[in-house]
Amino acid sequence: MIPGRALSIALTLIGVIVVVLLPIAAIFTAMSGVTPVSFWAAISTPRDLAAFRLTFGASFTAALIDAVLGFLIAWVTVRYRFFGRDLINAAIDLPFALPPPVSGIALATLYSTGGWIGAITSKLGVPIAYTGAGVVVALAFVGIPFAVRTLQQAIEALPREFEEASAVLGAGGAATFARVVVPLLLPACLAGFAMSFARGLGEYGSVIFIAGNKPNVTEIVPLVIVSKLEQYDYVGATSLAITMLVVSFILLLAVNALRRRLIERQVAQ
């Protein structure tokens, strides 16, 4: 046990206040000139609403993709030994390390009509760059390390006996997967989803290169905030920022509560 319970709690509080809460409080202090009416006016224009829809919708979709794809990548890299496994494992962290604009430009190049993937999809009538799908692609890219790392830990900690017990009891691979493996990894899946989702809500640098940023169509909320700031519309920018903050916080609280309930139902033996 580390000594000094009171001291460590005090230091924790100071740390959280200085590093996390003060900057967030600063957003609220910028609210001084905002009235409920101007607040509502600033977040309810069609352009704002479209941006909210895109930001939350694309973040949700990307987090869903990351949770499923992350599950697969995590499972394969933890459970199987194959040539190139270490390479894949290292590559997973690249989206962490790349400066967002670099990711954004790379993705825009790859998915634009002249790019390797974009050429194929646009021929099939599904352009990706400069559409909402492009935003999802960028967000899935920056969020995937969170999902994979979270799930890898959970899979490493999952005792093999559960799968063996299921097999001895007569279950095939699909039944074992659906009835034992997935339920046991669902809390970790949700945690990975929540982290990827949160990352997506705040992502700016990589998205703006692939989104095209057409107002009402492919504009994300962070971009609207920046453009309002550039026009000295501090009330508008602050109102949007606070809305993002509150909604994101509520959504993350809800996901965490769901995850906690799942864990409490099964508590480690």
Place this chain on the structure above:
Amino acid sequence: MTIQLSGVRKQFGASVVVDGVDLRIPSGKLVALLGPSGCGKTTLLRIIAGLERPDAGAVLTDGADVTATPVRSRNTGFVFQSYALFPHMTVFENIAYGLSVRRRPKDEIARRVDELLALIQLQPFAQRRPHQLSGGQRQRVSLARALASEPGVLLLDEPFAALDATVRRGLRRWLRRLHQVTQVTTVLVTHDIDEALDVADLVVVMNHGVIEQTGTPAEIRESTNPFVRAFLDPYALPILEAI
């Protein structure tokens, strides 16, 4: 169900864990695989279950070669040392699992699970989850789950190792009675010599991947085999580590 092992060998990396084992387990008997840790007894049990494939040799049940039969098609009951109860399922769902993956009718499953809950005297606990049970209760649920689909063989891997001495003695006697009722061929892995001599019809003493001696508890007690003698004498146990 009779189990026959012939020339079974298993190697992990450079270490030979089971080194050419021949063994016949008669139908309806309770057999203990006894030996110090690392002697290969658990691996041998896992080979019988089909959880490990032997590198050489064959496993026969009632004369049929099942060496290559996948574990899920063997209808074996297996009790893990850690119980391995599914934590997200209730006691009822755990016991029902083997029947439900075989798509038995719901009422048949409910009847069979109730029967087993009565057998392990845990009827009031049907809707509890494993983490709400004591170690001994979990062990009984694990046994009931293994017995649910009426397996031809029941395999137990150190089933009482994680329990305290009183509970262990109680469960040992209970297992003995259970075996008399079900008459299912049972193989029990243990490093506890008293447990083996107390509960088994036949004791198989293993060391370094080979069988030192097979015999009834009485024969094992009178053994002249130096390894078995050393294993029998509790004061020799510290020396045993050096063997």
